[in-house]
Amino acid sequence: MDIKEKKILIFGGKNGLLGQCLVVYFQKQGASVQAVSSLDVNYAEASDIAKYLAENKSDIVVNAVAYTAVDLAEKEEEKAYFLNVTVAENIAKACIVQGSFLIHYSTDFVFSGEKDTLYTEEDEAKACSVYGKTKLLGEQKVLSVFSLKEQTDTKQAAHLKTRADDEMQAEAKLTAALLTDVQLTDSQLIEPLSLVCNGAKNQKGYLLLRISWVFGLHKSNFLEKIMAFAKERDELKIVADQFGSPSFTEDIAKLTHILLEKDATGLYHMSNSGKTNWYEFAKYAIERAGISCSVKAIKTEEYPTPAKRPVNSALSINKLEKKIASSVRPWQEAVDEYVQRLLTRK
């Protein structure tokens, strides 16, 4: 898909760490970008999301909204469920109705962390925290909304020859259901969707992108906090027995764009290449920033947190690299650019 002059609507685009970066990036590529926050649309109402997307028709809708406070989520399960599951599902349903292509971001925390090697898209996801569990459920809702659409596409290709006014009636029925905040069950959804999908406009798909250990210039994040602490203290103690793959928001934006250009759909893992631990990650950034602070490696048990973290959630990006026919730069190069830009920005 060529994104030039395409309309892209980004939930989380006004205040999110990734969302804000996507806004700037896609604007530079010539897309018409609309950044959205919870002040523009009431996420609590499915009908508001559906109505907002109906009024702001877009070729591509990005869901970069999530309840991302991993530890707080253990206490605020309902809030996490709401943003990570309910809102994700309602955005996906509204995309089907409007015929928008959906880009939904998820996380490495959907994995339990028991595997020694890199996690692939085929590996079973089994989260160990409320944040991870709700993000996984959100993924499943998105997949089920789009798989219902595929089923109905197949069914209709074989059997359905629906009259135009029937289609309009069905579309009106589904939109009305969404607008009045009715939570449709799968069986309720499949019938109107079968008719809605018969219309030419609903031929779009989705990208479900699992990203991990995100850092970027548009909002405070682990690296920024660590560097601020390092400036104030002589010594920092950082956990060295949890492993993952850092992802620079600028690279996530670029890679998402390339996947769109390649007409990719479905699930992809996306991060910078290489695997590290929090200690190495922090130490590298502190050194690159020229901050003098001793960084000491500690074990997870020495820094207990309310939420359990996966021991290893490093992602395999083989599928992504194969699709884009190029390799993704290592996390160290991405941190070099991040630190440089952080130090030189006004």
Ligand SMILES: NC(=O)c1ccc[n+]([C@@H]2O[C@H](COP(=O)([O-])OP(=O)(O)OC[C@H]3O[C@@H](n4cnc5c(N)ncnc54)[C@H](OP(=O)(O)O)[C@@H]3O)[C@@H](O)[C@H]2O)c1
């Ligand atoms: N940050 C990471 O390290 C990381 C790692 C792996 C995956 N991810 C995934 O990447 C995507 C983008 O993450 P991000 O770090 O860019 O997100 P973020 O900046 O933490 O949040 C994005 C938006 O979600 C809403 N939001 C977040 N926390 C909220 C809360 N506690 N209550 C109410 N609203 C809240 C806000 O939307 P409004 O501004 O509209 O109110 C916020 O601007 C998400 O799907 C996330 O799961 C992130």
